Amino acid sequence: MVFYEEILSLANIPTIILLSILFLFSLRLLKSNKLPPGPFGWPIVGSIPHIDKESYLTFDKWAKEYGDIYTVKLGWTTAVILNSFDAIKSTLKDQGDKFIDRPRLPIIELGFTKGGVVFENGPAWSERRRWMFCVLRNFGLGKKSLESRINLEADYLCKEINKNCNSFNPLHIVNNAVSNIISSISFGDRFEYSDPKFKELLDTNRYLLKHSTFVAPVNAIPVLFYTPMYNRFREVTSSLIAFINDSIQQHQETFDAGNIRDIIDSCLAELEKEHVDSKLFAKDTLWRTLFDLFIAGSETTATTIMWTILYLVKYPEVQEKLQQEVDEVLGQEKKPTWGARQSLPYLEATIMEVQRLSNVAPLLARSTSEEVEINGYKLPPGLTILANLWNVHHDPNQWERPFNFEPERFLTDDKRTIRKPNVFIPFGAGRRMCIGELLSKMEIFLFTANLIQRFTFEVPDDKTTPSVNECVPGLTRSPKPYEIYAIKR
Known part of the structure; x- marks a missing residue:
């Protein structure tokens, strides 16, 4: 009802009638395309008023009927x-x-305009993605230099945790630590936690x-973006753009093509080259x-680490097994390495189980680039496709006891080797896989190994154990705020 009250306060009767006519016309077009x-x-809003904040749960419920x-x-x-693998x-x-x-979503088109990689299509996407991957490789993706950078930031993070004698919410410092990796690569510097x-x-x-979701009201009525309803969204977008542009300006003043x-x-150097497409x-x-x-x-990786800490607190027996494995392989002094993951299978299995259950990015968005026929239905070009990864990772037909936290499901019988089922796809599927997958994997593994090596995480005596079944929904799925004790080992 809140949704309709907001709409009615901003629209008049003639507008509603016109939009209703257009909606009915669109329904006729849909029928001709023989969609499922x-x-x-x-009219106008479609099914949005019937969709819960955790939209993937609604989509899963509707799959049982349709x-x-x-x-x-x-x-x-x-x-x-x-809604299935x-x-x-x-x-x-x-x-x-x-x-x-x-897909072209108003919340993205109006809020962030064009020119990026994540929501770009066609030759521009292909060229920018290729360029970005090469640049990331040049700055250490998958190499020892990046591994050292992550371990150094993990040292800063652990020092910051040591400052907290009482219980604390780790959200900011974890987010800051993870963001410092991409910040140092992108902007050339890290930022203090203070x-x-x-x-x-x-x-x-x-x-x-949190607000750039597929079921945002602005996706139903784009004009809402320019109303008071989205004042805060426009303000925070402008502040982020200003921060980035300030960094670009500072780099332009000191740019040296011989010292990237x-x-x-790297972007400024690319601007000096000639391209077929000047844009x-x-x-x-x-x-x-x-x-x-x-x-x-930054966000998805930091959120995964926040879920990991929460699961360690919820399941202390798992935390104890992880500490035992890390102690046997690394001891208390040896630095974790990306290559050491083969010797730490239980740690890797635990991370995978956290990714499966938490589903940081529960919906995967795509769009058809040409007409496709599926099960007798014709999908036209430009049609939005939403893959429900939440269901894939909780499907009882694919997983035994899908809602249980069992890292062992990703291990072979001898518990020494990782077993990765085809239905485990936390980074998506198809040609548009997450370009930052390797970076995210390295960060999650190395940060988590450092934390386990140095701390035992517990729930404060005056607090209840946080729930792993509740979340803050949005484009990503985050745990609700929680507090912990970090006991130095």
């Missing part, structure tokens, strides 16, 4: 939901070239991800590429 059937949608592939109206956006495999994996685009400007930036980041210090310098790398959209890097390279 799905739940009822109201099957694993069905259609939902999300305002003006028509989306086909893929088989549905995802037959589309995003087996026909990846036809599902390579990102830096108020960077703390505000991280808060901004979380705010945007970070990704901003491929342009000064006015340079911030957008860095924005994508900062968002993708």
Whole structure:
């Protein structure tokens, strides 16, 4: 009801009538395209009022009535939901070239404009992605230099944790530590945990991800973006853009083509080259590429580590096994390495189980790049596709006791080797896999190994054990705020 009250306060009767006519016309077009059937949608807003904050749970519920592939109206956006691994495999994996685009969502188009990588399509996406991957490789992706950078930041994080004699919420310092990795690569510097400007930036980041959802009201009625309803969203977006542009300006003043210090310098060097498409790398959209890097390279990884700490507190027997494994392989002094993960299978299995259960990115968004036929239905080009990874990772047909926390499910019978099922896809599927997958894996593994090596995490005596079944929903799925004790080992 709140949704309708907001809409009615901002729209008049003629507008509603016109939009209703357009909606009915769109329904006729949908019928001609022979899309899979799905739940009822109201004029203008579609099915959005019937979708819970944790939309993936609603999509899972509807699948029981309409099957694993069905259609939902999300305002003006028509989306086909893929609600099983088989549905995802037959589309995003087996026909990846036809599902390579990102959907055009008003919340993204109006809020962040174009020029990036994550929500770009076509040749521009392909070229920018190739360039970004090469740049990340140049700055240590998968190499010893990046491993050392992560371990150094883990030292700073552990020192910060040591300052907390009482119980504390680890959210800010974990987020700051993880963000410092991509910040040092992108901006050429790390930020102190006490830096108020960077703390505000991280808060901004979380705010945007919380409100940039597929079922946001602005996706139903784009004009809402310019109303008081989205004042805060516009403000925090502007502050983040200003921060990035200030860094770009500082780099321009000291730029030396013979000394490329970070990704901003790499971008500035690329601007001096000639490209077939002059808009491929342009000064006015340079911030957008860095924005994508900062968002993708910080929030999801930090959130995964926050879930990991929460599960260690919830399951102390798992934490004890991890400490025993780390002590046997590394002791108290030896630094964790990316290569050491083969000798720490229980740690890697635990991280995978956290990723499976927490589902930091529960919905995977794609768009058809050409007409596709699935199960007798014709999907037109430009159709939004939402793959429900939550269901994939909780499907009782794929996992035994899917809601139990059991790291052993990812180990072979001898407990020495990782076993990775095909249905485990936390970083997505198809040709548009997360470009930061390797960076995220390295950070999660090395930060977690350092934390386990140095601390035992417990719930404060005056606090109840935080629930792992509750979350803060948004574009990402975060744990609710919690406090812990960190006991130095």
